[in-house]
Amino acid sequence: MYRTRVIEYSGKGDPARSLALLWRTSERTSRKGKPDLSVDRIVRAAIEVADSEGLQALSMRRVADRLGVGTMSLYTYVPGKPELLDVMLDTVYGETARPEEVPGGWRERLELIARENWALYLRHPWLLQVATSRPVLGPNVTAKYDYELRAVDGIGLTDVEMDSVITLVTGFVHGTARGAVEASQAESQTGMTDEQWWAAHAPFFGRIADASRFPTAARVGQAAGEALGGSYSPEHAFEFGLRRVLDGIQVLVDRRGGTT
Template sequence: MTIEYSGKGDPARSLALLWRTSERASRKGKPDLSVDRIVRAAIEVADADGLQALSMRRVAERLGVGTMSLYTYVPGKPELLDVMLDTVYGETARPEDVPGGWRARLTLIARENWALYQRHPWLLQVAANRPVLGPNVTAKYDYELRAVDGIGLTDVEMDSVITLVTGFVHGTARGAVEAAQAESQTGLTDEQWWAAHAPFLSRIADTSRWPTASRVGQAAAEALGGAYSAEHAFEFGLERVLDGIDTLISRRAEPA
């Protein structure tokens, strides 16, 4: 999987694009091309074919314009990627009233992030250690922090809790996307793959040598409909992550 890095572009130009402080009009004075339209086309290319297919030429082809015309609005691919990230991060729902307290609020955040990766799997190809400092990323981070504000955590712990939840979602979403890609790349579902391998596995499997793996593996496969279920991993793992956060909050509430 090709990995791209956010924040590789010129800082001044990226921030100007993200906050739309210096967008130019088209040379003809017509609104036939804009940063927003270019970014939307780039997202469509990445959604369809992944980041490895993204280039200024491909975006221009999708828009039906010459490649050089894009540079009137976007300096290059690194800056374009930053704006793409900020744009899709603006898609997550952020209702103010979520019944059920902090746990329900974090559950909603986790599900919104999970859904975002399903819509835009190319996000998993971007290493965002250096965050995109755009309006949507900033608003998303602020909203997620407010989900755990005032529940007894320090500011650093609030940041760490959000990092924990979103990091967990990122990992499980990667498993889900890889599973889906395995089926599309091989032409076999998990059930078909196991059916093809079962006759050979039965000849070499030694349940007496690996009794625990045999017992647990069979039980999991029967319960999950295969060796791995991304949905189960997400639901089970999310509950355990929230249980851990609950323990931390409870300790904060205990008298010294």
Template sequence: MYRTRVTVEYSGKGDPARSLALLWRTSERASRKGKPELNVDRIVRAAIEVADAEGLQALSMRRVAERLGVGTMSLYTYVPGKPELFDVMLDTVYGETARPEHAPGDWRGALDRIARENWALYLRHPWLLQVAVSRPPLGPNVTAKYDYELRAVDGIGLTDLEMDSVITLITGFVHGAARGAVEAAQAESATGLTDEQWWAAHAPFLSRIADAGRYPVASRVGQSAGEAFNAAYSPEHAFEFGLERVLDGIETLINRRAPTTRSSRPSA
């Protein structure tokens, strides 16, 4: 995995008309004779590959052109600029999440699947964690993803605003959990130490300086966590534990809104 400095990109910075035309492919030019066959999809895929391998800080029109083996200016025949390209990259990767026609029959199972699909998406494309999407690209994949996720909680007694908030809560939780997982993975490549090696190096010193009498709860709990995870932190455990608690909270809301609605959990 690449090493990266902190880089934040913002979606929606491009020209609205050009971005929307590119997202919905309403005016794509054909390849010119005698030139390598290019199209928007091929350019976008190359840009995603650069971001996956090298991080957002490496992404530029020139770098994408190098990956494709073409001149930089040839890209502008198909893509107005980097901001518009970036919006289409986002929309493209959001199209990777599975949206089965026959989703789990209960809202809890459906939200669990949605959370895991988003978790896997962030791990495949960690650069997504460096993107501020308060102004999302309004492309076909983003729209379809949002519609699919909302259907998981449609018709169960929530208002439209609550439905939107539930999906925001789930995806926001996954975003934070995935950030912890990606940072943990990058720590190993940046330091040259696995979690086990880091823990083994620190444990002997901690046993000498830790004052269990002064910090009794921290000492007890920290020791339990360290023995369980063989590290200071487990991203996978944090995700699993947190997801269950988030779903529990949503269940409380649903039961409060519709007292007669039976719990989605099977009876014992």
């Protein structure tokens, strides 16, 4: 579960060891010559720990426990937690679908990319706790970036604009997904459902929500609450925001005289 805000940073490990792990240039077999332990098995177990218990629970010892082996045996394959985290990131980034043919034009291609990233964050909420300003230079991350860039290649944008468009779309998804995950975890963190929270606070809102003093907030808040069934809808925020992001990119493409 995504219980506490623990921030990890990608790229903290030894670069030579991380790259060797990411690209599997120095895969080791067990000393008995049996495939009972491998980098892939260790990484999958680590992802399972992060998915089920949160990133704060991830440690070499916890992964070893899940595999039923001694902690020190992991170091035969993985130098440490920083390198392990890099490979975890690269592994889950390999999950996004990348069809060669997408009906429609660049908007449809970007929409698919946004939805794939949205689904990825919801499957692995711990991704939102990893700062990736120093990117993981693994095969899956590289392939994902290449695929996403090809969605807007040849439509009139410069190379820098292509990179910026992908950063805009994925950044929007990252922020919206964070709100969705936090909303989904609110009940477990506070011990109250949304309905219980509103019921507890409603008597006080009547005292402070002066429509004559805050007329716009009162009007819009009521309209949004009735339309969305609450104060916040992650799904609406994603759908509405994605359309506006694509509309903004459309302006840039039109200005460049681009094509679909």
